[in-house]
Amino acid sequence: MSALYPKINDVLYIQLDTGDEKEAKIVYKSRISDMDDESMYMEVPLQEGTGRLKKLFIGDELSAYFLSEGGVKNYFNSYVLSHHEDIIRLVRIKKPDPDQITKVQRRSFLRVQAELEVAVIAKDGTQFLTKTDDVGGGGVSFHLKPGQSISEGSLLTCWVLIPYKNGAVEHVPFEGEVVRVKQLPTNRSIVMLKFNHIVDMERQKLIRYCFERQFDFRNR
Template sequence: MYPKIGDLLFISVDSGDEKEANIQYKSRIGDMDEDSILIEVPMQEGTGRLKRMFIGDELSIFFMTEGGIKNYFNSYVFGYKEDVIRMVRIRRPEPESISKIQRRSFLRVHAELEVAVKTDKMLRFVTRTDDVGGGGLSFYCDANHRISEGEGISCWVLVPYKNGSIEHVPFNGEVVRIKVLENGRKIVMVKFTTIADMERQKLIRYCFERQFDFRR
């Protein structure tokens, strides 16, 4: 079963913030094309508050079919369309990826990849990721590195594939959360704010390869 133009979508956003991830929004499908679904700006249920969507936001979505059955899929924001009203462009899922079972944050996998970081305050360092996904990543940071929530960063991450090839993936991001570990080191959680769709696909390919390994 595939969603249709006019169907309601119920959306959760994986922002790296647990409270935000538990908020549900709803939106209506305005149009579709070969690789995307165009939706109205999502609205929070109960409050009517509009949700500002950023390119790279990872989404867990369901829509209802006959008998009240929930059909889940995962997607991410990769553009906008200015029409009579502003539309948000999300990646259209493959039909076989739509499931009766919810799979949140399926693009995020544990991975220790080399990442070079430059902050808005011109702090530069090279470190390792804790996890990566299509909408963001987390990396380790020494206790003496001054970095704060809401800060902008520019990075590249080194992505190795099973066939032996290696890609450098550049992106700009925003620090959404910092977790301090018992040893004083920090895990910095970042969402992408600017990343070329081609570069994002490189990360998604890596994540699928890692997921395949985990399943085996």
């Protein structure tokens, strides 16, 4: 079913999932230079209209589409695997599975269900340890115990403990804003947090964990 894939020299239209609303609306153009079983190699993307080159970092998530016959948009989500110096600089991105190429755009970060330990410090000094419900490149959600309360719009300082498959463990610090508090029937609630300050390198650690997990789910 390789007809589903773009061809060499096809143009890719790309939007980045950086968690920044303004950035997420910008469309970049690139061209596919090469492809193998695992990856697509594309030129460094240019911003439409301005011609500004967009520097991509390893682990950056993108939502891309290419046009097939009749101008049909074919969307897929991917992420940056590495950089390559050929005659020109190329960016190697993950080649999607054929069934992940759709006619509908799926924005938003990858989210995976995960029970990770997270330490939370509120502005009033309240501190507690809890477990996440899910994590992603744009935020996390975590459980509140009965009797604990956090209001929407609060800013929290947190760090989450991330265990990788190879046995390494990372502490990822971030600051997040409470977007929503969802009440569960069990008298507990889940706090949904979006990052409003996280160092890029720390975000990559989270995204790497998400891709490892997603891979596990897929291979079950």
